[in-house]
Every structure is written in structure tokens, then in C-alpha cells.
Amino acid sequence: MNGVPAASHTAETVAGGAPVLEVRGLSKRFDMTQALDDVSLTLHAGEIHALVGENGAGKSTLIKILTGVVQSDAGEVRVEGAAVHLANAQEAQACGVAAIYQEPLVFPDLDVAENIFITHREQDLLVNWPRMYAQAEDILASLGVRLDVRASARGLTLAAQQAVEIAKAISLEVKVLIMDEPTASLSDHEVRQLFRVARQLRDRGVAVLFITHRLEEVFEIADRITVLRDGEHISTRPAADVTRDLLIRDMVGREVDQFYGVGTTRTIGRQVCRVQGLGREGVFSGIDFDLHEGEVLGFAGLVGSRRTDVALALFGIQPADRGRIEIDGRAVRITSPRAAQQLGIAYMTEDRRKLGLAMPLSIAANVTLPVLHRYLTRLGLIHRPREEAAAEGFRQRLDIKAPSALHLVEKLSGGNQQKVMFGKWLNTRPRIFLLDEPTRGIDVGAKAEVHTMVRELAEEGMAILCISSDLPEVLAMSDRILVMREGRQMGILERSEASQEAVMSLATGEDEGGGATTGARIAEGTAP
Amino acid sequence: MNARMDERGSRSPNPPDPMESSRAGPAPAAARLAAALGARVRSWEGFLAVLLLCIIAMNALTSPSFLTAENQVNLFALSIEKVIVALIMTFVILNAEIDLSVASMMGLSACALGWLVQQGVPMPVAILACLFIGMLGGAFNGFWITVVGLPSLVVTLAMLIGFRGLARVLVEDRSIKEFPAWFEALGQQPLVGPFPLSLIIFFALLVLAVVVLRYSGFGRQVYVIGINLEVARYSGINVARVKMLLFTTSGFLSALAGILFAARLGTVRGDMGLGFELDIITIVLLGGVSIFGGAGSVYGVILSILIVLYLRNGMSLSNITGHLQTGVIGVLLILSAMIPNVRSFLAHVVRPGRLR
Numbered sequence: 055m056n057g058v059p060a061a062s063h064t065a066e067t068v069a070g071g072a073p074v075l076e077v078r079g080l081s082k083r084f085d086m087t088q089a090l091d092d093v094s095l096t097l098h099a100g101e102i103h104a105l106v107g108e109n110g111a112g113k114s115t116l117i118k119i120l121t122g123v124v125q126s127d128a129g130e131v132r133v134e135g136a137a138v139h140l141a142n143a144q145e146a147q148a149c150g151v152a153a154i155y156q157e158p159l160v161f162p163d164l165d166v167a168e169n170i171f172i173t174h175r176e177q178d179l180l181v182n183w184p185r186m187y188a189q190a191e192d193i194l195a196s197l198g199v200r201l202d203v204r205a206s207a208r209g210l211t212l213a214a215q216q217a218v219e220i221a222k223a224i225s226l227e228v229k230v231l232i233m234d235e236p237t238a239s240l241s242d243h244e245v246r247q248l249f250r251v252a253r254q255l256r257d258r259g260v261a262v263l264f265i266t267h268r269l270e271e272v273f274e275i276a277d278r279i280t281v282l283r284d285g286e287h288i289s290t291r292p293a294a295d296v297t298r299d300l301l302i303r304d305m306v307g308r309e310v311d312q313f314y315g316v317g318t319t320r321t322i323g324r325q326v327c328r329v330q331g332l333g334r335e336g337v338f339s340g341i342d343f344d345l346h347e348g349e350v351l352g353f354a355g356l357v358g359s360r361r362t363d364v365a366l367a368l369f370g371i372q373p374a375d376r377g378r379i380e381i382d383g384r385a386v387r388i389t390s391p392r393a394a395q396q397l398g399i400a401y402m403t404e405d406r407r408k409l410g411l412a413m414p415l416s417i418a419a420n421v422t423l424p425v426l427h428r429y430l431t432r433l434g435l436i437h438r439p440r441e442e443a444a445a446e447g448f449r450q451r452l453d454i455k456a457p458s459a460l461h462l463v464e465k466l467s468g469g470n471q472q473k474v475m476f477g478k479w480l481n482t483r484p485r486i487f488l489l490d491e492p493t494r495g496i497d498v499g500a501k502a503e504v505h506t507m508v509r510e511l512a513e514e515g516m517a518i519l520c521i522s523s524d525l526p527e528v529l530a531m532s533d534r535i536l537v538m539r540e541g542r543q544m545g546i547l548e549r550s551e552a553s554q555e556a557v558m559s560l561a562t563g564e565d566e567g568g569g570a571t572t573g574a575r576i577a578e579g580t581a582p
Numbered sequence: 583m584n585a586r587m588d589e590r591g592s593r594s595p596n597p598p599d600p601m602e603s604s605r606a607g608p609a610p611a612a613a614r615l616a617a618a619l620g621a622r623v624r625s626w627e628g629f630l631a632v633l634l635l636c637i638i639a640m641n642a643l644t645s646p647s648f649l650t651a652e653n654q655v656n657l658f659a660l661s662i663e664k665v666i667v668a669l670i671m672t673f674v675i676l677n678a679e680i681d682l683s684v685a686s687m688m689g690l691s692a693c694a695l696g697w698l699v700q701q702g703v704p705m706p707v708a709i710l711a712c713l714f715i716g717m718l719g720g721a722f723n724g725f726w727i728t729v730v731g732l733p734s735l736v737v738t739l740a741m742l743i744g745f746r747g748l749a750r751v752l753v754e755d756r757s758i759k760e761f762p763a764w765f766e767a768l769g770q771q772p773l774v775g776p777f778p779l780s781l782i783i784f785f786a787l788l789v790l791a792v793v794v795l796r797y798s799g800f801g802r803q804v805y806v807i808g809i810n811l812e813v814a815r816y817s818g819i820n821v822a823r824v825k826m827l828l829f830t831t832s833g834f835l836s837a838l839a840g841i842l843f844a845a846r847l848g849t850v851r852g853d854m855g856l857g858f859e860l861d862i863i864t865i866v867l868l869g870g871v872s873i874f875g876g877a878g879s880v881y882g883v884i885l886s887i888l889i890v891l892y893l894r895n896g897m898s899l900s901n902i903t904g905h906l907q908t909g910v911i912g913v914l915l916i917l918s919a920m921i922p923n924v925r926s927f928l929a930h931v932v933r934p935g936r937l938r
Contacts, residue, residue, distance in 0.1 A: 369816075371815070371816065390818070391815065391816060391817070391818040392818040392820065394818075395818050401816070403816060408810070408812060408813075409812050409813060409816050410813065410816070411813060412805075412806050412809045412810055412813050412814075413809070413810075414809055414876065414877070415805070415806070415809070419802065419806075423802075423806060423813075423817045423819070424817045424818050424819075426799045426802060426803070427799065429799070430798075430799045433798075434798050434799055434800060435793070435797045435798050435799070436797060436798065436799055436802060478817075
């Protein structure tokens with residue numbers, strides 16, 4: 055299981071080698087969420103250290119602090135024993151900390167060598183081109199990567215772009231290289247190649263912090279494994295001492311069903327929506343499910359599993375190009391949000407600021423936005439009293455903390471903005487409500503309110519599809535859970551068979567054995 | 583190390599409490615009124631109003647003829663074409679778009695009118711045809727912007743050249759003067775009381791613009807699209823239809839302005855209205871409409887129109903040359919562009935990490 059080629063070498067360095075990077079008591083808070091809470095971690099020279107955890111466990115925040123993108127609220131970072139202050143990306147780089155990401159940041163109009171030495175340029179007045187090309191070739195050769203250093207970076211495969219980024223890090227003589235989900239969009243073969251490079255870096259004495267969602271990769275490459283959960287450090291163990299079950303237990307924790315209302319007394323009604331073989335070229339495929347009145351269908355999966363894209367297809371933002379959607383037993387084509395609304399479908403986005411609410415406008419203006427036509431007089435003017443009355447109704451019903459319905463949305467807290475978004479879509483009187491991360495970025499109290507609201511809506515007979523990366527939440531709220539992974543449906547779990555372990559197994563593809571390959575490279579994110 | 587961090591932490595102010603204002607408790611009514619008044623004056627419209635009052639006072643003091651009804655009507659009539667187009671430009675910019683082709687469309691419609699009349703087409707038919715050309719040209723802009731998805735800056739820049747080229751082809755290097763007397767009278771003589779037709783049209787459009795933008799569902803949609811196009815799209819608003827309508831109307835009103843221009847001058851030439859688009863956009867931006875869309879009001883634009891017209895008029899009455907007048911207006915625009923930016927720049931420095 056362990057990285058066989060250099061196992062003995064690693065044991066030595068971990069035992070005797072000085073720590074390169076020490077993180078002590080790091081904490082960070084964003085608005086309402088404690089992203090990191092007193093996290094400590096030590097990286098030794100010449101080790102590959104895997105960092106795992108569910109979505110929202112705090113991995114990204116930790117990386118951002120280490121690379122100087124965000125600053126911690128408390129705690130300290132030491133590089134080779136000396137405390138450092140990482141105020142920005144340049145300082146992190148100067149300290150010898152660099153990161154490569156799932157989507158490499160290469161400049162397509164420059165050639166390979168220029169990309170490798172992009173941060174060096176200002177050192178000399180003139181660029182010594184022959185020397186630059188020679189050095190670039192040396193670095194790539196030392197990594198065992200064959201690339202034309204004079205070729206433009208445009209058109210390089212993702213794996214080659216990552217190789218360029220790694221070469222860039224080497225040219226900066228990094229001591230710590232963070233690899234943030236580098237394998238998420240790579241083919242099996244490319245993953246092998248990347249692992250070989252990572253091991254070479256380790257053997258040169260670099261500390262590699264490797265973040266991945268694929269557990270099989272963790273066991274293959276890591277010397278030690280650290281688990282984060284809910285912003286807290288859970289465990290750090292040598293990979294040899296860790297079993298898969300132990301790792302998953304550390305990742306998902308044990309406290310479930312605490313404030314989520316369990317025991318639901320809903321009656322599942324007739325089927326309102328049926329989806330067969332739904333797909334969109336290069337994004338997702340093979341989605342099959344049905345949805346009934348009064349049912350909550352959970353959508354689980356890791357970030358990038360394309361759950362949102364399925365919802366956007368049902369809402370007509372990015373229409374599906376294959377498969378079949380039936381509403382009330384009638385086949386329909388949904389090509390615009392307007393068409394979706396007319397079929398009784400509402401979609402509440404995960405991104406309030408960018409996609410959800412007109413921030414500088416009032417609660418009233420937002421709540422009536424999708425159905426403005428209902429509030430117009432015959433002359434096309436807005437009937438203000440009627441609009442305000444409607445918004446006031448939602449303000450009271452959803453307990454939005456604002457002095458009046460005319461209060462501006464941008465002045466509300468995250469939780470209250472979320473409620474405004476609920477009001478906006480409830481106002482369209484949907485029969486099928488697609489919720490995308492309905493509790494993201496809101497505090498615990500507001501979360502509980504949202505859970506209650508969802509349950510009540512289902513009890514009133516609404517069919518609800520709920521995407522959530524909060525595993526305990528999905529388990530507690532859903533009647534059934536559809537698990538997705540990399541654009542494919544991995545299965546639907548009935549309430550009785552759903553557990554955190556079962557969902558995580560499907561979501562990480564553990565049961566499949568070996569990393570499944572994604573043929574087409576999929577760009578992260580949704581609509582342009 | 584820790585001390586340094588703490589220092590940094592304490593230097594960055596706490597985020598403002600969203601409920602602060604409501605928690606402040608009941609203030610005396612007078613104080614609240616004063617605060618509201620203060621906020622008004624500190625708003626852009628407030629600033630413009632104060633500036634306008636200063637200009638009026640200055641003009642009235644330096645020139646006794648400034649406040650006469652005749653001068654007031656005259657100063658409006660001299661720029662009425664630009665001012666009419668500024669109204670629709672307000673909508674376009676609020677929608678986070680731009681229409682650079684308006685002045686060329688004015689020229690095209692005026693020249694087309696002259697050409698049609700020369701060909702013996704009856705005047706009313708020619709006018710209708712020109713208005714139709716305006717709608718067609720605007721819809722053509724709208725097609726490239728909404729259906730093809732090109733930026734309006736590029737599309738309307740192309741049409742700025744295209745429409746102007748067509749206008750010059752129609753009249754070549756001549757000027758056409760063969761308009762019926764009633765048409766010229768319509769452009770030059772008062773129609774109702776002291777007001778010529780163009781002014782009456784402007785006031786009607788002004789009322790319409792205020793009503794549509796402030797009170798109609800369409801106006802709400804224009805704002806929301808300007809604030810955040812994606813939010814509008816996700817809310818099921820037909821964004822393409824709104825934009826199409828705006829550009830078509832922009833073409834239509836530009837053509838109308840071109841016809842009124844022809845009537846006022848009694849003659850048309852290929853270079854009519856050359857460069858007017860810049861004056862028009864200046865007025866709208868000075869009026870506090872954000873070039874990024876979503877913020878601004880017709881009221882600000884009205885104030886800005888008055889400021890620009892009074893300033894020019896005052897300088898004319900004081901025998902300041904046209905070029906210098908243009909210079910002063912230019913400085914005003916730079917200031918208007920700078921002041922909000924200086925404010926947001928300062929806000930940045932005071933509250934770091936908060937992007938636009």
C-alpha cells in the first residue's frame with residue numbers, strides 16, 4: 055500500500071529529518087464559519103504528506119494561508135524553524151512554499167521555458183534566452199518529463215501544464231510543494247506520471263503536501279496522512295498504520311443527527327418528475343431518478359462531481375443534450391429558466407452574491423423578481439403595495455431579520471440573505487424545488503431553520519431535490535440519496551442503507567478499485 | 583511574531599454591523615430629518631443640485647438676460663437633439679451596455695430624409711421611413727449584441743462608422759435644403775406657447791422615462807440586468823428581449839432626433855451630429871449613472887443636462903468661445919469621473935480587502 059520504492063528512505067528522514075514546515079495553532083474565521091480551528095501540522099523534508107477531509111473541512115483555507123493568499127487570525131507558521139509572516143503570495147514563495155492546483159496557472163501565450171522562469175524575469179536586465187532554455191531543459195529532464203521548452207504553452211495537456219508548474223517550483227528551489235487535488239482531472243496514465251514526479255521531489259528532500267479526494271491515491275503515495283474535519287485537526291498517522299475504514303471514520307466523524315430533525319412523518323405522494331439517461335456533452339451523463347411529491351432527494355458528491363450541472367440542466371440554464379425529462383408523466387424540453395418556472399421548477403443557487411440576489415435592491419424587489427408580472431398593473435407599472443405585502447409576508451413567515459421588506463439585501467447577514475432567496479423562489483410557487491447547498495456559509499442557527507423549512511415544504515407536498523456537501527445534513531434530510539462522482543451517477547441509496555461511509559465510498563469511488571479515468575477534461579465551474 | 587499579528591488584527595476595523603442603523607434606537611425626528619437631508623446632499627444627485635444652483639446664481643448675476651423665458655427656451659432648443667438621445671442612453675448605460683452609434687444614426691436619418699425628399703417622396707412618408715430606418719438600425723445593433731453575443735462597445739463602434747458612411751453616401755459632399763416650409767417652421771417656430779415641437783417631445787419623453795424607469799416592471803428589469811446579468815438570467819428574465827428593446831428604441835429616438843435636427847437647421851449634411859455621442863455619454867455619466875450599469879437615476883441625468891446647458895449658455899452670454907466652453911465641460915466630466923472613484927479609492931484604503 056505504501057509508496058514501496060522509497061519507503062525505507064522516508065522512514066529515515068521522518069525519524070531524523072528536521073521539520074521544514076511547522077504550523078502551530080492556526081485559526082481562521084470567515085464571517086459566520088470557523089474555517090480553521092487551532093490546527094497544527096508538521097511537514098518533514100523528504101516526505102509526501104497527504105491532507106484529506108470532506109468538503110469544507112478546512113483544507114483549502116490551510117493551503118491559502120500557507121501560500122499567503124489569506125492571513126490567519128491566530129497561530130504561526132515556521133519554515134525551517136524560523137517564524138515567517140506570509141502576507142502575500144510573493145513572501146510565501148520567498149520562504150520556499152509553492153503550490154500547484156487542479157487547474158494550472160500557465161500563460162498560454164508564453165512558451166514552456168518562459169512559464170517556468172516567469173517569476174525570475176526581473177532579476178536580470180535582459181533575458182539570457184539560451185541559458186533559460188538550457189536550464190528549463192535540465193529541470194524537465196530531471197523530472198523525467200519530455201517537453202519542448204520552446205513550444206507555446208497553449209495546447210499543452212493538463213498534465214503537461216502541471217509538469218510546467220512543478221518545474222517552476224523547482225526553479226524557485228521550493229522546500230514545500232503543495233499539490234491541491236492535482237489528479238482530479240487527469241487520466242490514469244497521467245496520474246502515474248505525476249506520482250513519479252512527486253516521488254522524485256520527495257527524494258530530493260522537498261516536503262510535498264498532497265491533497266486529494268481519492269482515497270486509493272492517498273494510500274498509494276502518502277508517507278503520512280493528516281485528516282481535517284470541520285476546520286479541526288483530527289489525526290496525523292503514518293500511512294502504514296491507517297486502514298481505509300479508519301480514514302473514512304476520521305473524515306466523517308461520528309456525531310450525526312444532533313440538531314437535524316430525525317423521525318420524519320412525511321407521506322410520499324405521486325411521482326412528479328422522472329429523469330432518464332440525462333446528460334450534457336463533456337459534463338455529466340447517465341443520470342436516472344424519479345422524484346415524488348413530499349420527497350426530499352439528496353444529491354451527494356464531492357466538489358466537482360457535477361451535481362450543480364444536473365440541477366442547471368433541469369432549470370434550463372445549461373440544457374441537457376441527451377436523455378429524457380418527464381414532468382407529470384409528460385416528456386418536456388427545458389431550454390430556459392422561464393420554461394422551467396412555467397413547469398413549476400425553481401432553482402435556488404449556491405452562490406447568493408453572483409447568481410442569486412440583486413444585492414443593492416430591497417428584499418421586496420428580490421422576492422418579486424422571477425414573477426414580476428404578477429405585481430404589475432395593466433399599464434405595466436409595479437403595484438407597490440401588493441409587492442410590499444408579498445415581501446412582508448415572506449419576511450414574517452421566514453423570520454427574515456430586517457426592519458422592513460424595503461430593507462436592502464446587501465445589508466443583511468448571510469443567513470437572512472439565504473432566507474430572502476428562499477422567499478424569492480417560494481414566491482414562484484414551485485412544485486419541484488432544486489436546492490443547491492441551501493446552508494452554505496450560514497451559521498448554525500440559520501442552518502437549523504433552513505432544515506426545518508425544507509422539511510415543512512416537503513410535508514406540504516413539494517418535491518425537493520437538495521444538493522449538499524454537508525454529509526450529515528444530506529443524511530438527515532433526505533428520503534433517498536443520489537451519489538455522483540465526476541459527472542456520473544454512482545447509485546441511489548435508500549434511507550435505510552444510507553450512511554456516511556456508504557455515501558463516501560460511492561463519492562470517492564473506493565469500491566471501484568483504481569482511479570476511474572475521465573475521458574474529457576472538464577472545466578471547473580458552471581455557466582460562463 | 584504574535585504581537586505583530588495582533589497589531590495587524592487590531593488595525594483592520596471590524597466589519598460594519600448590518601443591523602447597526604436599526605439598532606441605534608429612536609432618534610429625534612428633527613435629527614433624523616437632518617441626517618436624511620445630509621445624506622441627500624452627500625449623494626451624487628445632491629452634489630449636482632448644489633452645483634446647478636451655483637451655476638444658475640452665477641449666470642443670473644453676470645447676465646440679466648439669463649433668466650428670461652426666451653433665453654431658457656432657446657438654450658434648450660439649441661441642444662435638444664442631444665438631450666433627447668441622452669434619455670435613452672441613460673437606459674442603455676444602466677443596463678451595462680453602450681450605444682456609440684447614436685450620433686451617426688442622427689446623421690443617417692437626417693440625410694436619408696433629405697435624400698428621400700429630393701427623390702420626390704412626400705414629407706410624411708419620408709419621416710416615417712426615417713423613423714423605420716432608426717428602428718431597423720437599432721435592431722441590427724441589438725441582434726449582434728443579444729443573439730450573437732458581441733460586446734455593445736464593438737458593435738456600436740462599427741455602426742458609428744457604418745451609419746455615418748451611409749449618410750455620407752446618400753448626400754455626398756453637398757447639403758440638401760429642399761424641405762417644405764412647414765417642416766422648417768416646425769423645427770424653428772414655437773408650437774405651444776413659447777415651446778417648439780422638439781421641446782414638447784422632450785418633456786413628454788422625460789416624463790415617460792421617469793415613469794418607466796422608476797415605476798414600471800420593465801424599468802426594474804433594466805436595473806437588475808445592469809446590477810447583475812446572471813441574477814437576472816437565473817430569475818427567468820428575458821435578458822435578450824430587454825436589451826433588444828433598448829437598442830431598437832435607441833435607434834428609433836436617434837432617428838427622431840436626427841429629423842428634429844434637420845427641421846431646426848433646415849438643411850442636412852453628411853457630417854451632421856458628428857461627435858455628438860460623446861456629449862451625450864458625458865451628460866449621462868455626469869448625471870451619476872454608473873458606466874458599469876445598475877446604478878443611477880433619470881433625476882441625476884436631468885440635473886446633469888441642466889448643468890451642461892446652463893454652463894454653456896452662461897459662458898456664451900459672457901462671450902466665452904465655444905472651444906473654451908468644450909474645455910470646461912471636459913474638465914467637469916473628468917471631475918465627475920474622478921470624484922466617485924476617489925471616494926471608492928479612499929474606502930479601499932480605509933477598509934482593505936473589500937473589492938468593488
